[in-house]
Amino acid sequence: MLKKYRWRGRRTGQSPTLLLQDAQPLGIPHPMKILFLGDVMGRSGRTGIIERLGKLREDWKLDFVVVNGENASNGAGLTTAHAKALLDAGADVLTLGDHAFDQKDMLQFCEVEPRIIRPLNFSKAAPGKGARVFEASRGRKVLVAQALGQVFMKRPFDDPFSAVETVLRSHPLGGAVNASLIDIHCEATSEKMAMGHYCDGRASIVVGTHTHVPTSDTMILPGGTAFQSDAGMCGDYNSVIGMDKAEPLRRFITGMPKARFEPANGEATLSGIYVETDDRTGKANRVEAVRQGGRLSQQGPDGSLA
Secondary structure: OEEEEEOOOOOOOOOOEEEEEEOOOOOOOOOEEEEEEOEEEHHHHHHHHHHHHHHHHHHOOOOEEEEEOOEOOOOOOOOHHHHHHHHHOOOOEEEOOOOOOOOOOHHHHHHHOOOEEOOOOOOOOOOOEOEEEEEOHHHOEEEEEEEEOOOOOOOOOOOHHHHHHHHHHHOOEOOOEOEEEEEEEOOOHHHHHHHHHHHEOOEOEEEEEOOOOOOOOOEEOOOOOEEEOOOOEEEOOOOEOOEOOHHHHHHHHHOOOOOOOOEOOOOOEEEEEEEEEOOOOOOEEEEEEEEEOOOOOOEOHHHOOO
């Protein structure tokens, strides 16, 4: 807190009274507190976000929240209605992924809703944007971008590294933006780790999505970039990567499909990472894994629970 002295009286020897007149110390930037939550999986994940994100914003005094909404609508894509619900619940930005346009109304909605980010390395003809600068509290600028990986993915997307390079060069930390977040949506842990090292010192946060399983490699890389290979999902972990167990088990055991995969609808764990960044440099000075609610062991800043 910025402390300013003001005299309460004029008698000789009277002590000054400290008045708190500002929420930020003079010359010491307020750390930006950023929360990223992984793939929202079906109704369970949506309900978890709607019921708990507002409280997390308040309890952790969050400045900026990014949520991957890739699987929020029945496990495949994101509808306009569900996107609005997640934004209304407290997400500042929604990222997508390889299922970005599985729900056809997203083709139009991402053109009119700037808070939706689709992958950078989609075709140039794709609607929407793969990177955008947003304003956080105190007027600070945050770049959010997403790229799709190439390894083990169903379709050959354009090179994610060159796509991210172009964006980072035009948005240097401590210059054009106060912080930047790269959501690398891909299957291979190796590709995600490579992206983290590639962006180290040039992005505040590089976090992986897509596999729905949170990794335990939460760290700050040598150059100051907060990293985790996969944020995990916001969904029911009493499942097979968010899907009701029955059909995946049947297919693994018999090799034969019988029904469609359906999202599991038990209580969700909200999974992701919490990061604090330095406004002057854009580098991360703190990162914590987040697991709130549901079946997973609980983690968060200061060990607090939702």
